[in-house]
Amino acid sequence: MSVSNERLQDDKLSAKVDAKDDKMLVTYDPLETGRGYVSPAVMLEFGARSTGDPLLYRSTNFVGSNRGRRRGAAE
Structure with missing residues (x-):
């Protein structure tokens, strides 16, 4: 999970990922x-x-997909 936490940190998001099983x-x-x-x-x-x-x-990118989007912006 270190990759997920690193990515969250890189994107300056205040979240944390923990894994078990x-x-x-x-x-x-x-x-x-x-x-x-x-x-x-x-x-x-x-x-x-x-x-x-x-x-x-396949690789996934669940964090980077929100880059450049403003909160409340129309999709």
Whole structure:
């Protein structure tokens, strides 16, 4: 997970990635405060009952896709 945390740091994002087994937990500073209805964390789970090895290895870029976008800008 060091690569993910390094990338978050490079992009100056206040988030952290922790991993255990087949799960990644991304925690971040909330943009707004409220009553705690939504937790400032996202859990990503990987795996399935019989996935086996992937047929193709592909890289992903989940952080860099937001570069240059302003908060609230139309998509």
